Amino acid sequence: MGEAIMKFFHESHGCSLAVDIVAREIGIPLEIVWVDMQRRLLPDGTDLYAINPKGQVPSLQLPDGQFLSEGLAIMQYLVDQRPDSDLASTARGAEKYRVLEWMSFIGSDLHKGGFMPLFKKTTPPDYRPIALQHIAGRLEWLNRHLADRDYLVGDRFTIADAHCYAIVIWTKRHAIDVTPWPRLEAYMARIAARPSVRAAVEAQLVQEALEAKARAAAPEGLRDIAPKAS
Ligand SMILES: N[C@@H](CCC(=O)N[C@@H](CS)C(=O)NCC(=O)O)C(=O)O
Structure with a gap:
């Protein structure tokens, strides 16, 4: 069965x-x-x-x-x-805690601390620049981390990359220019090209x-x- x-x-x-x-x-x-x-x-x-x-x-x-x-x-x-x-072996091995570290950062700092205020209609307009500044700081950090690597952890795609992509893609929705962070921009393009990502994004569209x-x-x-x- x-x-x-x-x-x-x-x-x-x-x-x-x-x-x-x-x-x-x-x-x-x-x-x-x-x-x-x-x-x-x-x-x-x-x-x-x-x-x-x-x-x-x-x-x-x-x-x-x-x-x-x-x-x-x-x-x-x-x-x-x-x-x-492949996803599980990375998440289970020595790098498991790095994956969890990124998952926590993306879910709390980037999603809730950064993007959530931009989505909420109740956010006062003068908080918007503060949220944008918060996001920019996190994107800068991601860009630096990606200087010499293709994925967030180790040398292969993990759940941390799926999570990161799903949140950073909101830069498009909020017209945030990512060109100041070229390594992050290249990373997003690399992740977007995966068949799994293309199919999931297409389903959402x-x-x-x-x-x-x-x-x-x-x-x-x-x-x-x-x-x-x-
Ligand atoms: N901590 C949750 C957050 C989930 C979350 O905020 N989801 C959003 C959609 S992206 C939502 O349901 N928002 C409605 C709300 O929080 O009231 C997780 O990581 O899954």
Whole structure:
């Protein structure tokens, strides 16, 4: 009997992109459930809070029915299902703690400390330059780290690169020019060229286009119900 296909709760431009990249990279098929993050609803009308009390994506329904949240935990769970994959051997070996170090930095400093205020409609306008400065400092640090290496840890792609890509790609969404950090720019292009990344990004773009179409067709008052936070 084959593996049961797990449900993966995803967002059209969310940090959950990293989970999709990792799953594709190691060949674990997932059933994507696109979450309407404006309304915190699943396509069948279920409240997102019923499957993740934090009201966030990513979330993964495990074969025993439980829901696992937090990108780091989900990505580590997935690679642990494929102990012979390249991704897992890096994450298990001596460099495991470096991978965790990067995952923590990307999830806290870059995602929450840097980009989240730019996504929140409730962020006061005069905080925006402070957030941009915070992001620039972190991108500068990434650029320096990438001076003599192709990946964040060791000499191969790990879950840290999937995570980093999924967050740094938001520079495009917020029109942040990355040319001052050429090594980071080259790294992003290198990661973007991976088949797993191309497929995961394409899936998000298709979903985003579908959502834009549905929004345009909706009555005006229903187009933007709740402030969105990433
Ligand atoms: N610590 C969580 C953060 C997840 C997160 O912030 N996801 C965003 C989408 S990128 C979200 O669901 N935002 C809605 C909210 O926080 O209310 C993780 O690393 O998975």
